[in-house]
Amino acid sequence: MPREIYLVKVGMSMTEGMVAEWHIPDGTSVTKGELLYALETEKVNMDVDAEYDGTVKHLVEAGVMQAPGDIVGYIYEAGEEIPDTLLGSPTAGSTVRSPGAVTATPAQSEPCAAAAPVSSSSATRVKSSPLVRRLAAEKGIDLSTITGTGPGGRIVQTDIETATAVDKPAAKENAPPLLQGDTIPVRGMRKTIASRMYQSLQESAQLTMHMEALVDETVKLRQSLIEEWAAEGVKPTYTDLVIKAVAKTLTAHSMMNSQFMGDEILLKREINIGMAVALPQGLVVPVIRNVDQLSIKELAQESSRLAAAARAGGLELDDYAGGTFTVTALGMYGVDSFTPIINQPQSSILGVNRIYDGLEWEGDKPLRTQKMNLSLTWDHRILDGAPAAEFLSEVCKVLSAPWRLLV
């Protein structure tokens, strides 16, 4: 009997994923432990290795979105009869699930235990409202691709609206014919970013204010810290110092570190700051935990570890979890101000811009100074402009006297 190759489930929240690339071509042999395929989900990219020796036959091609637990191919033992091709056969995309047949490379990411058997009846029954079924039929939407957010997981109208708004923004009856061009499928990380950013703007009252910080002292502090820690290779970035200034200020401005929950506002105890890291395939936001309790050195080490892991595709699920505030930097591109979008369910996000030569006046005498704009987006449902400005102003004050970060 050939052994099944499953689409591995990584994390409880994984609802879909795909074989991004087959490392072992169709019909060639593999040895146990060898990298078999690259898994891509909305959150994680990782490699899955082979559990058995044998000949690999692909059941699905790379790039086909599937549910975790789906069979993507088989490994045939020596002596077994190997068919010419399995691609496109009727069993492709079937949702037969079985636990434990495959191990994932990051062993601690609770993969196969989570791929517990799901009964086929619950997998095929999609709960949806009558309205949704009519809309889905009109728009040609496959309801099994949509996650329901209504009572009991029912797919309701907003779910269809979210799905269609993200997937087909320009699909209007009288829209002019599409101009010729290449298309890029929206999936995986791109799809997640698209729907989360869109939803964030739809579901909260966001606005942005900008404030100028005098950062001469911060520039000096950073330079001296780099020299101080040169031997250890610890090199704090401006963003690190802003993150530390934010964490220090948040301890006295808990409304900025909160979550709007309809009837109440949750003031979070922990100060866990997400830092946005740009990757070629999209943005990821690993989280530095308990920043208020970290020294600048510890913070710099942690942020450089996360940034390196993000670029190498090695972030664990834990690295994403629990963020309460986000800092995002575009200063390295020369950006002077922007309007970052809140990373829900957080209440605020701070944009870090470039450092430039500014002008201050000492009496009649012009002084050359170093300045940086900070762009704060917050949720007006939680707090008003005045307290948000107080928070931002305090962050700027800390950056102009950064010795306060050392005590």
Add this chain to the structure above:
Amino acid sequence: MADTASQESRVIPYVSAINEGVREVLKEQEWSFVAGEDVAVAGSVFGYYAGLLDEFGPKRIVDTPISEKGIVGLGVGASITGCRPIIDIMFMDFIGECMDEIANQMAKMRFMFGGGVKLPITVLTMAGGGQSLAAQHSQCLEAWLAHLPGIKVVCPSNAYDAKGLTIAAARDNNPVFVILNKASLAMSMEVPEGSYEVPIGKAAIRREGTDLTIVAISRMVHEALGAAVKLKELGLDVEVIDARSIQPFDSETVVNSIKKTNRALIVHEAVRFGGIGAEIAAQIQEDAFEYLDAPIMRVGAPFCPVPFSPVLEQAYMPSADSITRHVKEKLEL
């Protein structure tokens, strides 16, 4: 019968609006009269016939013995001879006493005589709890009547409709029950002087909204409007429809609203089981099934008699709070 309503309107309570409606009918229809228990000398125990005996005399405002069977029988007989009686049943709870006259005579006679007779009879009767009048004087039994072909049933929720529907009922050549509400008697609003009709068979949209339609009956309209304010705070924009005409029922207004909001809740003070809300829910799913984004919700009294204890009675009757709670629970807000 031409309307004489002027531009002038004053703020008057529901109880006075009924009085004005009856007075306008008595003035414009020579063959109309009022008959019932304590309607003449006492002006009704609720006061809505006050002053009519002095103005129209004892031949047109008639106190009767305590016999609902006799009163309704009198009304049915008088109406087929060309009179236009306004019959008063003090408490709706007592229609059991005269149900044969209502169900087998009043409702059927026009059909059984091949249209050869008209029955221009109006019955005013009082329903509803909230006054600690206990199980036999507090019921809402509109569903009993709405089940009878041949009878129209209206439930005015406010003073303007109480007057306008009373006049429309008295001008109608078919039996019409105007079901009044005790707890609404003191509710005041602007009501025009003179006569005007509120058309039977038309619902009224009392508040426009986009996320949920509440279809409410009689005093529950006000509770639904209260719930709409609370639900607005939770981000739910509620449309409130006053289903003031139970029979015929204005399905079109309700269905059009649900095609817009995609969610429906029906609230009435009557017992939920077998109440008119069940019929409305059935019509909605028949005509707007593919527009529904959530199961149709119903709020009504529990399946037990109206309690005498004021505390229990308040818990028993649907309210803005209980409607809000129900919606929050069912929609997981």
